[in-house]
Amino acid sequence: MPSGDAIHGEYDIMVFGGGSAGCTAAIQAARAGKRTALVEKNGILGGTTIVASVNFPGLFHAWGKQVIRGIGWEIIERTAELGGAELPDFSVVPQRHWMHQITVNRFIYSAVLDRLCLEAGVSLRLHEMPAAVLKGEGGTYVALVGKSGLKWYKTNKLIDATGDADVTGLMGYARKKGEQLQPGTLINDIGGYDISAIDTDMLNREYEEALRSGEISRNRHGLYNDLKSGRINMHIQDIDGSESETRTLAEVKARRHLLDTVTMLRRVPGCEKIEVRHFASECGIRETWRIDGEAEVDEQSYVSGYVWPDAVCYSFYPIDLHHHSGFHIEQKMIAPGIVPTLPYRALIPKGSDDLLVAGRCVSGDRMANSAFRVQASCMATGQAAGMAAAIAVDRNCSVRAVPITQLREELERFGAIVPKDAGNR
Template identity: 75%
Template sequence: MKNLEYSRLLNAVGLGNRMNEPAAELEEYDVIVFGGGSAGCVAAIQAARTGKRTALVEKNGLLGGTTTVASVNFPGLFHAWGKQIIGGIGWEIIEQTVGLGGAKLPDFSVIPTKHWHQQVWVNRFIYSAVLDQLCLDAGVRLRLHEMPAAIVPTEAGNYVALAGKTGLKWFKAAKLIDATGDANIAGMMGYLRKKGEVLQPGTLINDIAGYDLADVPREQLERMYTEALEKGEVSRSRSGLYHELKVGRINMHVQGIDASDSEMKTQAEIKARAMLLNTIKLLRKVPGCENLEVRYFANECGIRETWRIEGETEVDEQSYLSGYVWPDAVCYSFYPIDLHHHSGYHIDQKFIQQGVVPTMPYRSLIPKGSDDLLVAGRCAAGDRMANSAFRVQASCMATGQVAGLAASIAADQRISVRDVPIDLLRVQLQRFGAIVPQPD
């Protein structure tokens, strides 16, 4: 790249006057995936398995996203009505985790009374190690501890600045995939996004121990909790503190948070930990709980909702619940509408009728007007109600595989992501083991 172009890129991030050395040779990729969670890992593995030079950028030091760093370690749902509806790379990850003793599969032939009975509980370490190995085996270049600082689209490709421990480094890619969950890349590139006026609460997963429930006076506990709640010293408990002592976990709804950017995510993390600490301080005043301790808490507060893209099409509540097969349907999603109310513990759930399986259209992964960027995971285009269902991990894996393969095809044919032939995409997805809806 010429020095003049390099200077222009530096000026984009305010460094033009501080850099006088000539540009080093840029490291180039066919596809860069941002976000190493359920969607991003699968997208990167898929792109790399097609032979494309692929990088996976992740701000944390381990892969897995919400499954690992937020400890929501129960991916689902891969099956519906006794039949598998999400396979491919996502299911391969589960199978390898099971093979290493990191998970046990439920009986999928039984239609459960509760949908979450068919989520797959995974050991976080085994699961993350499987992701590492699958990425490396596929040839993915893992770029942990890095975040995007600037993206400059040009006719020659997309120039990406990543901020790491040693500062900024520039890279070039033909196609990009936003699997950040918050549509961060779409926002940086100027594509339209939206979010609700109010957002669903977050959750800080934790495990408590160091007490004997038989020694805890339930009436006294409930009286102390009510007094502390009236004084504003603790937040409202989801199930009552006695029940939470029984299960060994403080169930939290961290309300009034917005994790859309780093500053607001910081406030969300601080609020979540303070909320847990205040509850622990109260419990230690209760007889039998003097030695209560938090044995484990997640690295991050689990986030349910932030930005969603304005896509080439949008999945709405009715199309989701009805199981409408979109003309460009590329994968399934199966989970009930699951909107957690922003001001309490109420959950607005709407269940899918027996035999119905919702589908996801390819165009819901394309920011409106985009040529080089796809999204995968919970920031796909949908209304709040549909998004509360397709945001779950198995569905994110399915959309990740679609995005990874579509980006590869677009890079290979040097076409816009909007022009990827749907029939070709479907055939190739099936070749790589994905389960693809058949149009009516």
């Protein structure tokens, strides 16, 4: 246990991970008056939206009405006000669910996150990661490792919004991971070619020969479709983003796939000058660890729209499991009028008194997780975790003892939408 002289600072709440869930959690905790730190390994906030270029958050609306609002929606509105997003007509139910995703300008979006965090009083700790967590008298001690080495901080409550349940693992709580994981994607934009000059038969011959020789890996949609869309689509199989070593392999594999594909395309007339004009700095990871929570959202409870007795937010996205061994996507659409809910207990690792979890790794089975892992749902769970942690600090109680009625009332006071008929189907 670090001595008093070794403690570099003290917070009421420490949030780990500056993505969709972590930013909303930190802003909510700080707005509730708590000394809040937001720890992020990168030098920029936004998580997958920014560093993996998945810059199309959703879904905030279902069946013509808004189901997720609060801090997450405030981020979208502020981005739009600054010219960083255009909002569709949400009163019209789209033919396909993804049509209500909102494309955001990455720079403006990240700058809005900076501004909202600082306005709320959040202490931003970029370029740092948790290295150890120890429970001690009067609080929990966290070792952060950064450019100046390892430093200890004291906190009352913690929120794990790392996406991979990293802090959950450091604290020894149980986690779950499938034997096979969903593939990853490296988002990119390509240009410099003349699609009208491309002979599709020659393109297909070059592609098939490169596949046979092992020069490239199979492409998700076919290269001509990719050239029309201006993006090399991919499913990078057999990757695990849960640890630094395996995440390194994932990143290298994704970049190699992109480079090999572009190199092969340069042999095709019309593509001689093809180039990668943008690529994400990180490979988008769909699935790693999930916590073993006080409650687990399973596929049936999700798609049926079951309203949990301790429901704290809605989630709206179809089951969307990308198969690990190919390009098949198992989708199960949500029936008209149904809006799934997520329970507070799914944010609590079993037996936890001081740790809450928000975002992609909250407690659920693989099928439900493939749906509620999207950004708007992560924002909603982040706000719920931030508010619950603040209440637990005020009441000096376990996160498991936070009164659900109070939590729901406070979330609504801060603009969130909370399921009204908790406990009923």
